[in-house]
Amino acid sequence: MGPEDDGLAGITGDRLPDERRIEGDLSDAIRPGGALWALASAGPQLRESAALAADAGLGALAEEGRPRAVVVAGVGTAARTGDILATVAGPRCPVPILGHRSAGVPGWVGAADVVIAVSASGRSPEALAAAEAAARRGARLVAIGAPDSELQAVAERARASFVAVPRRAPARLSLWALTVPVLMAARELGLVSLVEADIAETARRLDEDAERCRPDADAYVNPAKELAMNLAGSIPVVWGSSPLAGVAARRFGDMLAANSRYPVVSGELGEVGRGRVGLLDGVFGSLAEGRKDIFADPGEDELTRLRIVLMRDDGLDGDDSTPKPDTRRADAVADLAARRGVRCDVLPAEGGCALERLASLISVPDFASVYLALAHGLDPMRVPAVSEMKDLTLGGE
Numbered sequence: 001m002g003p004e005d006d007g008l009a010g011i012t013g014d015r016l017p018d019e020r021r022i023e024g025d026l027s028d029a030i031r032p033g034g035a036l037w038a039l040a041s042a043g044p045q046l047r048e049s050a051a052l053a054a055d056a057g058l059g060a061l062a063e064e065g066r067p068r069a070v071v072v073a074g075v076g077t078a079a080r081t082g083d084i085l086a087t088v089a090g091p092r093c094p095v096p097i098l099g100h101r102s103a104g105v106p107g108w109v110g111a112a113d114v115v116i117a118v119s120a121s122g123r124s125p126e127a128l129a130a131a132e133a134a135a136r137r138g139a140r141l142v143a144i145g146a147p148d149s150e151l152q153a154v155a156e157r158a159r160a161s162f163v164a165v166p167r168r169a170p171a172r173l174s175l176w177a178l179t180v181p182v183l184m185a186a187r188e189l190g191l192v193s194l195v196e197a198d199i200a201e202t203a204r205r206l207d208e209d210a211e212r213c214r215p216d217a218d219a220y221v222n223p224a225k226e227l228a229m230n231l232a233g234s235i236p237v238v239w240g241s242s243p244l245a246g247v248a249a250r251r252f253g254d255m256l257a258a259n260s261r262y263p264v265v266s267g268e269l270g271e272v273g274r275g276r277v278g279l280l281d282g283v284f285g286s287l288a289e290g291r292k293d294i295f296a297d298p299g300e301d302e303l304t305r306l307r308i309v310l311m312r313d314d315g316l317d318g319d320d321s322t323p324k325p326d327t328r329r330a331d332a333v334a335d336l337a338a339r340r341g342v343r344c345d346v347l348p349a350e351g352g353c354a355l356e357r358l359a360s361l362i363s364v365p366d367f368a369s370v371y372l373a374l375a376h377g378l379d380p381m382r383v384p385a386v387s388e389m390k391d392l393t394l395g396g397e
Contacts, residue, residue: 035259035370035380036215038169042363043206046176049165050199053181056163061114061140061188066095068112070191072182073100073130077171078118080251081182087244088183088354089192097191103129111138114189116182120171122149131155144181161185170381172258175251175362176206183355198353205356209363224367227309230345231262231372234307235284237276238266239333240361242325244354245313246270248361252309255369259380262372269329277333279306286340308337308344311361316352 072082082099089097100106103126105115115134119127122145131151134141135158143155147164155162163181167174180199186192212223219225238253240246246268253266265276279285284306310333315325337344347364349357373380 035169035173035373036367038173039363039366039370040210040214041168042176042210042366043203045174046180046199046203046206049163049177049180050184052165053163053184056181057161058142058163058181058185058188060161061142061185062190064140066190067114067140069096069098069109070114070116070186070189071098071100071105071109071130071134072116072118073105073134074118074127075101075124077175077254078120078124078127078178080175080247080254081118081179082116083247083250084179084358085182085186085192087247087358088194089186090354091243093191095191097186100126100130102126105130105133105137105139109134109137109139114140114142114185116142116144116185117151117154118143118178118182119145119149119151120165120167120174120178122146122151122167124151127151128154131158131160134158135160142181142185144178172255173366175366176359194355198355201352202356202359205351205359206363209360209367213364213367223364225371227345227364227368228371228375230343231256231307231309231368232375234305236262236264236266236309237279237306238264238309238311238365239272240268240311240313241327241330242313242315243268243270244358245311245325245349245361248311248349248358248365249309251362252311252365252369255366256372258383258386259369259378260372260376261378261383269333277336280336280340280342282306285342306342308333308342309365310334310344310346311349312346313349313357313361316357 072085074081079099079101082097086097086099098106109115115130117127117131117134127145128150131141131143131154135154141155141158141160142163143151143160144163144165145151146167152162152164165177165181171178183192183194187194219229236256238249240249249266249268253264256262256264265279267276281287284304288305310330312330313325314327334344334346347361350360351357370380
């Protein structure tokens with residue numbers, strides 16, 4: 001990668017990014033505060049957040065015993081923390097865990113319940129309204145967000161636990177900083193089995209993936225650059241083979257939309273297997289073959305095609321606490337895609353606990369979404385439509 005290679009500008013619809021463009025001038029992305037820098041700091045982010053949560057007095061949550069239900073309130077990345085809590089807790093969790101993405105809290109919430117309000121900025125209207133409603137109803141409250149924020153003020157007025165998480169990047173690049181306090185609050189309530197070794201191994205996994213996905217690693221050894229090149233110019237369809245992989249799939253959909261500005265379909269195979277799998281037979285799937293102009297020059301009038309990203313979680317051997325995922329749908333989707341000439345990338349979950357396995361499915365795609373953005377000349381740190389949407393709706397995450 002030479003200093004003269006700007007590599008990122010001038011990509012049009014018929015000029016798809018190649019390896020040289022993906023490996024162009026990354027100076028803004030790797031500087032402190034840049035997108036790649038933020039993703040590379042995921043491991044330290046997780047460790048710091050765990051330490052902050054440990055000092056936040058979350059142990060007081062256990063004094064009133066097990067709650068009737070847990071509500072995780074927030075929008076965007078904050079809402080994903082509730083999805084992660086639910087999948088780490090698993091189907092045998094003794095109480096329901098509900099993600100709440102609108103203002104206030106459900107009408108049934110009361111003194112028997114716990115509300116966890118999450119906002120990276122500490123000023124999300126949804127999280128603030130949820131925290132205030134929880135306090136009025138006498139529910140146990142945990143608030144997680146930026147220090148010296150409105151959310152901290154609400155928590156202090158309610159005499160509730162507050163985990164102050166420094167905001168060094170946009171919320172979507174701070175997933176682990178927001179997630180760990182949610183998990184540690186649930187651990188105090190006896191809802192998840194999360195030992196210190198799980199946190200350490202997950203942080204180590206994030207460190208190792210950051211090393212593999214570093215900007216100076218060529219695409220043939222950098223899985224994030226390879227994935228970005230595979231997705232370039234396609235319509236990504238990201239499916240997870242289990243509830244855990246489904247959370248990772250929806251996360252990748254979020255990142256592709258916000259960072260890369262790509263339209264994307266994402267979800268869990270259990271919910272898409274009877275409907276959205278029909279995309280394989282559509283005009284961007286198998287029917288695209290019949291629309292090719294055989295007389296066109298190579299690369300000319302290339303039709304946009306689907307590209308499947310299959311996040312596969314086969315579970316842990318010897319783990320009797322969680323039902324073994326059914327792998328038949330994942331096998332079937334890969335087979336159906338191959339029959340129709342639709343390319344499919346399979347990303348397997350790795351690790352010794354649910355949190356590490358989830359991290360293994362999230363970290364590399366996170367990097368891929370940023371490399372794909374940079375290859376198209378887009379700044380993943382500045383998304384004008386998102387900023388304008390916030391202005392038009394009077395604030396938010």
